[in-house]
Amino acid sequence: MEINNAAAVAELTALHATYERALIENDIPTLESMFWDSSLAIRYGATENLYGIEEIKAFRRNRPKVDLARQILRLEITTFGQSHGVINLDFTRKIGAETRQGRQTQLWVKWANGWKIVSAHVSYIFEKASYVDAAAEKIGLPIREEDRHDVEEEMKRISSIAQVMLEFPLEQNSEAAPRFQP
Amino acid sequence: MNYNFETASAVETAKAVKSGSVSASSVVESALDRIAGADSVLNCFTAVTRERALAEAKRIDNAVSRGESLGPLAGVPFAVKNLLDIEGLPTLAGSALRAQAAPAAADATSVKALSRAGAVLVGALNMDEFAYGFTTENHHYGVTRNPHDVSRVAGGSSGGSAAAVAAALVPVTLGSDTNGSIRVPSAFCGIFGLKPTYGRVSRAGAFPFVTSFDHIGPFARSVEDLATVFDALQGFDPTDPVCTNRPPEFCYPELIKGADGLRIAMAGGYFASQGRPEVFEAVWAVAKALNTGRVIDIPAAATARAAAFVITASEGGNHHLADLRSKAELFDPLVRSRLLAGALTPAAWVSFAQRFRSWFRSQMADVFKDVDVILAPATPSGALKIGQKTMTLDGKEVASRPNIGIFTQPISFVGLPVVTVPMHLPGQMPLGVQLIGAPYTEAKLLRTARELEMKGVAAAPIARGFQSQSQG
Numbered sequence: 339m340e341i342n343n344a345a346a347v348a349e350l351t352a353l354h355a356t357y358e359r360a361l362i363e364n365d366i367p368t369l370e371s372m373f374w375d376s377s378l379a380i381r382y383g384a385t386e387n388l389y390g391i392e393e394i395k396a397f398r399r400n401r402p403k404v405d406l407a408r409q410i411l412r413l414e415i416t417t418f419g420q421s422h423g424v425i426n427l428d429f430t431r432k433i434g435a436e437t438r439q440g441r442q443t444q445l446w447v448k449w450a451n452g453w454k455i456v457s458a459h460v461s462y463i464f465e466k467a468s469y470v471d472a473a474a475e476k477i478g479l480p481i482r483e484e485d486r487h488d489v490e491e492e493m494k495r496i497s498s499i500a501q502v503m504l505e506f507p508l509e510q511n512s513e514a515a516p517r518f519q520p
Numbered sequence: 521m522n523y524n525f526e527t528a529s530a531v532e533t534a535k536a537v538k539s540g541s542v543s544a545s546s547v548v549e550s551a552l553d554r555i556a557g558a559d560s561v562l563n564c565f566t567a568v569t570r571e572r573a574l575a576e577a578k579r580i581d582n583a584v585s586r587g588e589s590l591g592p593l594a595g596v597p598f599a600v601k602n603l604l605d606i607e608g609l610p611t612l613a614g615s616a617l618r619a620q621a622a623p624a625a626a627d628a629t630s631v632k633a634l635s636r637a638g639a640v641l642v643g644a645l646n647m648d649e650f651a652y653g654f655t656t657e658n659h660h661y662g663v664t665r666n667p668h669d670v671s672r673v674a675g676g677s678s679g680g681s682a683a684a685v686a687a688a689l690v691p692v693t694l695g696s697d698t699n700g701s702i703r704v705p706s707a708f709c710g711i712f713g714l715k716p717t718y719g720r721v722s723r724a725g726a727f728p729f730v731t732s733f734d735h736i737g738p739f740a741r742s743v744e745d746l747a748t749v750f751d752a753l754q755g756f757d758p759t760d761p762v763c764t765n766r767p768p769e770f771c772y773p774e775l776i777k778g779a780d781g782l783r784i785a786m787a788g789g790y791f792a793s794q795g796r797p798e799v800f801e802a803v804w805a806v807a808k809a810l811n812t813g814r815v816i817d818i819p820a821a822a823t824a825r826a827a828a829f830v831i832t833a834s835e836g837g838n839h840h841l842a843d844l845r846s847k848a849e850l851f852d853p854l855v856r857s858r859l860l861a862g863a864l865t866p867a868a869w870v871s872f873a874q875r876f877r878s879w880f881r882s883q884m885a886d887v888f889k890d891v892d893v894i895l896a897p898a899t900p901s902g903a904l905k906i907g908q909k910t911m912t913l914d915g916k917e918v919a920s921r922p923n924i925g926i927f928t929q930p931i932s933f934v935g936l937p938v939v940t941v942p943m944h945l946p947g948q949m950p951l952g953v954q955l956i957g958a959p960y961t962e963a964k965l966l967r968t969a970r971e972l973e974m975k976g977v978a979a980a981p982i983a984r985g986f987q988s989q990s991q992g
Contacts, residue, residue: 469864470861470864473864473866474864477841477863477864478845479841479844479845479860479863479864480845480848481848481860482848482849485848485856485857485860488856488857489857489860489861489864491857492857492858492860492861492862493861493864495861495922496829496830496833496861496862496865496869499826499829499830500826500830500869502822502823502826503823503826503827503830503869503872503873503876504869504872505823506820506823506876508872508875508876508879509879512875512876512878512879513875513878514871514874514875514877514878515874515877515878515881
């Protein structure tokens with residue numbers, strides 16, 4: 339089997355560019371036409387599992403049309419023979435004030451009506467939650483969005499003051515003041 | 521008769537009432553009139569207990585006419601920070617969350633103690649929400665203004681308690697001090713304040729902030745009044761788990777001794793930097809009047825302040841966790857994020873802070889082997905402007921509110937008693953100097969304060985700055 343047949347790679351490279359443009363412009367007809375029109379087509383999104391072209395189409399039509407732009411950091415296209423290929427890429431995407439790192443895998447098959455995506459998977463790399471987020475979840479304390487910034491700032495203040503304290507060379511065997519009297 | 525309703529001290533008032541030369545009712549009515557005239561400007565009071573006060577005053581007048589013996593505060597009007605329980609009123613603790621709380625079933629132990637001594641409660645006083653602040657800029661109940669300059673804060677968290685005394689609305693009040701909340705407003709308002717030894721005055725019936733550090737104490741414009749109120753507050757209370765069972769040691773009879781025989785020194789290092797020059801001048805003036813040039817070091821004071829900060833954040837946040845979960849939006853914006861972050865403080869820091877606390881206690885015990893009274897500034901500057909967010913210390917611009925307590929926090933951290941004495945330098949806002957003692961040595965501190973008062977170095981003249989703003 340021929341790996342990376344030049345013509346096949348060129349075709350998928352061109353299709354990738356078309357797909358990317360359609361994605362950012364939220365050009366739904368183009369995006370839909372690039373998926374295999376089959377109940378066996380599968381797309382795993384960052385937050386959704388879509389089985390069959392109907393579920394994929396329904397998702398596209400209800401998707402919020404904001405912050406779709408993404409910057410591709412690395413693109414890998416590999417073909418197997420004349421009619422099978424895989425496109426892998428990793429990217430960053432700004433969602434609100436946050437920049438997230440993601441990756442996408444598409445499996446392509448060439449049919450009589452051309453190359454179609456038969457399976458796709460998009461995911462984000464989970465960044466470590468902030469201490470405030472993790473601790474708040476652990477003790478069941480919801481932090482409202484409008485308070486988050488101030489709470490993070492206050493935690494920084496407590497943290498920097500605690501560092502002053504923690505530099506003190508306290509004896510390992512020192513005890514807290516005896517307060518509890520049974 | 522030469523009795524002046526406004527300027528009379530608590531001790532003078534009690535004498536006049538007991539002698540029958542002035543009625544408790546007229547004293548209380550006069551205080552209620554002064555409150556009505558000034559409080560629209562100063563905003564010290566969140567409740568005035570007029571009917572109760574007039575009824576109690578009448579009972580005292582009847583007792584006088586029957587020739588009964590009365591307490592040392594007979595007929596003296598007083599008011600308390602609104603975190604102390606007053607029978608029949610919700611205990612606000614400066615919070616809107618508590619406005620609908622069930623009315624207190626009984627007075628706090630400290631309120632009962634002053635009533636037993638004959639004092640007459642006239643109301644509840646404004647504070648920072650849940651005592652977590654040094655400025656009494658309360659989002660729900662408004663800012664308490666400094667009676668010397670109404671564009672400035674009264675300090676906090678017991679701001680109403682200090683301003684009401686400075687403006688002579690009442691001669692004495694009660695407040696609480698966890699990290700400086702008696703000493704800071706005493707300094708900013710130019711009056712005397714006493715933070716007793718931890719556990720020496722019952723906190724039962726006081727809404728808690730940080731139970732590791734919470735203290736109840738008095739404010740006054742004279743040392744005699746301060747000592748008289750403190751003496752009335754002393755005594756074991758089984759309903760406060762940290763209240764000492766040591767017998768009371770009455771301070772008023774000790775005042776006559778002055779500072780005779782006391783070993784006095786200034787705190788150097790940490791306590792001699794990070795302040796405006798005038799606060800150190802105030803300490804030197806006190807030292808000079810007490811004939812001392814001695815400087816001692818308080819070891820690891822910055823660590824003590826940091827550890828107090830960590831325990832405060834953690835205990836304070838934990839205390840309010842249930843309300844923070846369900847109704848965070850009802851907290852004061854100046855307090856909310858600090859309580860939320862405090863509730864998340866890692867146990868590793870809190871345990872370290874508590875262990876450091878016992879180390880620091882033993883170090884202070886060593887320091888007090890050869891000194892009786894340590895002098896230190898109460899605050900890094902005089903009263904700030906209302907809304908002031910930064911101040912300049914040692915040439916650096918720093919956030920003002922978190923730095924107001926740098927000189928008070930290390931001391932309350934280990935429960936040492938402190939008397940704050942007021943200093944009025946010409947053309948400046950008043951300042952406070954802390955007289956710090958070993959545990960249970962309030963008498964020595966009050967004697968030293970009395971000496972400074974007799975020498976005219978420390979004084980609490982009635983604030984007049986606000987009067988041009990008041991009606992009536």
